[in-house]
Amino acid sequence: MALVLGPILRHVGETTATIWVQTDNRADVEVLGCRSSTFEVEGCHYALVVVDGLTPGSTTEYRLHVDGTQEWPPPESRYPPSVIRTRGADRDGSLRVVFGSCRYPKTGDAALDDKLGVDALDCYATRLTGQPVSALPDVVILLGDQVYADELTPEARRHLAGRRSGSVRTKRPPGEVVTFTEYEGLYRHTWGDPEIRWLMSTVPIAMIFDDHDIRDDWNTSAAWRASMNSVPWWRDRIRAGLASYWVYQHLGNLSPTELAADDDYRKVVDSTGDCWPLLVDLADRADDDADGEKGLRFSYRWDLGTARLVMIDSRNGRILSGGSRKMLSDREFAWLEEQMTDGVDRVDHVILGSSLPWLLPPALGDLQTINEIAANRSGFRGRLAEKIRQATDFEHWPAFMESFRRLSDLIIGVATRPGRAPATVSVLSGDVHHSYVARADHPGTTATAVHQLVCSPVHNHVPWYVKPVLEYAWSPRAARVTRAWARHLGSPPLPMNWSDVGGPLFGNTIATLMTNWRTARVVFEQPRDDRALSEVTRVSLTD
Numbered sequence: 001m002a003l004v005l006g007p008i009l010r011h012v013g014e015t016t017a018t019i020w021v022q023t024d025n026r027a028d029v030e031v032l033g034c035r036s037s038t039f040e041v042e043g044c045h046y047a048l049v050v051v052d053g054l055t056p057g058s059t060t061e062y063r064l065h066v067d068g069t070q071e072w073p074p075p076e077s078r079y080p081p082s083v084i085r086t087r088g089a090d091r092d093g094s095l096r097v098v099f100g101s102c103r104y105p106k107t108g109d110a111a112l113d114d115k116l117g118v119d120a121l122d123c124y125a126t127r128l129t130g131q132p133v134s135a136l137p138d139v140v141i142l143l144g145d146q147v148y149a150d151e152l153t154p155e156a157r158r159h160l161a162g163r164r165s166g167s168v169r170t171k172r173p174p175g176e177v178v179t180f181t182e183y184e185g186l187y188r189h190t191w192g193d194p195e196i197r198w199l200m201s202t203v204p205i206a207m208i209f210d211d212h213d214i215r216d217d218w219n220t221s222a223a224w225r226a227s228m229n230s231v232p233w234w235r236d237r238i239r240a241g242l243a244s245y246w247v248y249q250h251l252g253n254l255s256p257t258e259l260a261a262d263d264d265y266r267k268v269v270d271s272t273g274d275c276w277p278l279l280v281d282l283a284d285r286a287d288d289d290a291d292g293e294k295g296l297r298f299s300y301r302w303d304l305g306t307a308r309l310v311m312i313d314s315r316n317g318r319i320l321s322g323g324s325r326k327m328l329s330d331r332e333f334a335w336l337e338e339q340m341t342d343g344v345d346r347v348d349h350v351i352l353g354s355s356l357p358w359l360l361p362p363a364l365g366d367l368q369t370i371n372e373i374a375a376n377r378s379g380f381r382g383r384l385a386e387k388i389r390q391a392t393d394f395e396h397w398p399a400f401m402e403s404f405r406r407l408s409d410l411i412i413g414v415a416t417r418p419g420r421a422p423a424t425v426s427v428l429s430g431d432v433h434h435s436y437v438a439r440a441d442h443p444g445t446t447a448t449a450v451h452q453l454v455c456s457p458v459h460n461h462v463p464w465y466v467k468p469v470l471e472y473a474w475s476p477r478a479a480r481v482t483r484a485w486a487r488h489l490g491s492p493p494l495p496m497n498w499s500d501v502g503g504p505l506f507g508n509t510i511a512t513l514m515t516n517w518r519t520a521r522v523v524f525e526q527p528r529d530d531r532a533l534s535e536v537t538r539v540s541l542t543d
Contacts, residue, residue: 002027003071005188005197007064009084010048010252011302012204014056017084018259019049020252022188023066030065032084039268041275042180046247050256057088059133072201079129079194082201085136087305095307097513098124098203101143101210101355101430102457105190107153118527119459120510125199127533137512138304140203143430143455144210144315144355146249147186149241150176151212156189172233176215179236180276183244206302207249208311210355210431214241220395221375222320223386242286242316243279245298253300253311264296289319293329301339306346307515310339311353314397325372327403337410345420349515356396357429358407359438359452359498361473365398366482366491372399373489396431401491408495411440415448423518424449424541430456434470435511435524436503437539442496449541452498453522455511467506474500502539509536518542 006021019031022045027038029047038045054060061081064072073082103121107113128136152160152175160182161174172178177186191197211218215237219225228234251265259265264282268275285295298313312328319326328336340350352358359365371394374385389395397404415425425448433456440450472478487493505524510533512523520541525533 002066002069003064005191006201007031007072007082008191008200008252009082009202009204010206011255012084012086013255014087015052015054016256017051017054017086017204018252018254018256019051019064021047021049021064021066023047027067030068032060032062037269039271039275040273041243041247041279042184043274044181044184048251048259050259051084052256054084054086055088056086058086060084060086079198080133080202082198083133083136085133085138087138093306093517095304095349095513095515096137097139097141097304097309097351097428098137098510099141099143099353099428099430099453099513100455100458100510102145102212102433102460103142103190104148104151104457104460105153106193107155109154112154115461116459117461117508118529118531120508120525120527120533121199121458122193122195123527123531123533124510124525125195126531128199128203129195136203138204139206139302139309140199141206141309141311141353141428142208143353143428144208145212145430146207146209147183147190148212149183149186150215152176153189156185159185172236176237178233178240180240180244180279183240183248187244187248206253206309206311206353208298208313208315208353208355209245209249210315213245214238214315217390217393217395219315219318219320220390220393221325221386224390225320238287239280239283242283243276246279246282246286250298255302258300286316289321289329292319292322292324293331294319297332297335299328299332299336306517307349307351308339308344308347309351309353310336312336314354314356318400325376325400325402327397327400327407333403333406333410336407340410340414341417344414344417344422348423348518349520350414350422350425351513352411352425352427354397354427354429356431357452357454358397358404358411358427359440360396360398360432361470361500361504362479362498363475363482364470364473365396366479366486368394368396368399369401369486369491370482370489372401373486373491405492405495411450412442412495415442415450421448423447424451424515424520426450426513426520426522426541427452428513429454432470433457433460433462433466433506434503435505435509436474437501437522437537437541438498439501440496440498449520450496451501451522451541453511453513455509455524457508458510459508462506470504474504502537505536
């Protein structure tokens with residue numbers, strides 16, 4: 001079969017849609033009369049087909065042809081036809097956003113698969129196959145850890161061990177991918193489930209990465225980067241990880257207009273040979289922060305009727321060199337402010353996506369701030385705090401307090417702006433292996449509701465000790481102690497208070513944010529043993 005992976009429906013506008021595919025060789029790909037030629041990376045072949053001329057507010061069934069032969073849907077398909085649903089005036093008032101993070105693939109090992117539990121996204125896709133087109137969500141947002149490059153399945157480990165021998169084995173870890181083609185295998189395995197493949201072909205998919213897409217604790221601190229840069233295979237790994245992210249995830253996040261203006265994309269599609277040298281340069285620019293800025297921005301914006309999605313790259317976007325400790329560069333913060341405020345008086349709901357939660361359980365957030373204060377010191381105490389930072393994953397927004405306050409100020413500024421403010425500002429996140437809704441009590445007199453919505457994991461094992469620790473971290477008593485400790489050490493006052501109004505939930509979960517004009521609610525569902533999803537929590541965000 002010429003089609004290796006895909007089609008994956010990515011950015012969809014009122015009259016356009018972008019469809020991503022991977023083929024087994026150089027080819028021309030066609031969807032609804034629109035064509036694109038593949039580009040090559042390390043012997044792998046990819047194409048983005050921009051479909052235009054669609055009708056606003058329409059639903060269009062499509063087929064995909066490779067070199068003139070229909071490859072999707074396959075003849076034996078038991079799933080409904082793949083469709084493109086464009087936005088239009090009649091759909092602007094309602095929105096259904098499905099989101100979650102941390103999806104480990106099926107392993108084929110019965111004991112390990114039983115430990116991981118039932119895949120919530122797989123169950124959601126299965127349910128959709130039996131529902132009408134009108135029940136399809138407007139977008140699925142994957143908030144990080146789409147692949148686990150450092151935690152391989154047993155089969156992937158065996159396959160990798162067979163590829164490495166002699167001196168190479170001593171230079172590269174046996175349980176982690178390093179090359180682009182090894183990443184290709186991870187994506188093909190993770191996205192190759194039939195139900196997931198159908199879902200991704202018919203619902204727009206927005207993505208951002210987190211640490212496991214590259215490596216656990218990626219960009220925790222300058223000390224972490226210095227340590228990893230001394231590892232012989234790390235330069236190959238970060239290049240392969242960032243290049244594969246650009247190909248598999250980032251390109252589809254861009255609108256057709258943004259693609260047309262992207263110099264890197266133009267160079268790739270204009271290339272007549274292997275594009276790997278171009279992607280090496282791209283990855284090096286994306287990784288470097290020596291001048292206080294990144295050479296590539298992975299954050300992006302989608303307009304969804306009267307809602308706006310702004311996805312924040314809170315992992316690669318960090319600035320850690322030269323004594324800095326920032327979640328985003330100054331230039332990217334300025335970009336974020338522009339996206340949040342541009343025409344916001346016409347927006348009912350602002351949705352921010354960040355793989356890492358902005359609002360953590362209060363006690364846990366304070367502990368990360370305390371650790372940052374200690375890690376900034378010189379001598380033994382600073383080195384000890386750095387070891388604790390890496391060992392305990394203290395690298396979320398409160399562990400970058402300057403950036404936390406800056407993001408908080410942006411959110412509060414939108415929520416309290418004079419005139420017509422949005423009805424809600426919601427921050428969607430994952431990573432922390434429990435799910436919850438936290439309401440922020442911000443200063444001001446507007447009715448804008450501000451919430452942190454976390455859904456994690458979609459499919460992964462949560463160690464037994466996590467639940468009691470996180471439940472205690474949400475307790476007001478623990479928060480009073482840690483906040484007093486942080487203030488004693490010099491932490492500035494927090495810009496707002498927050499409390500949990502839904503959860504915490506543990507186990508595999510999928511969440512849906514639903515809006516209807518100025519109202520919004522979020523629903524969390526978990527799979528039962530029979531693979532049906534059951535609602536476990538529902539929270540109104542606008543009461």
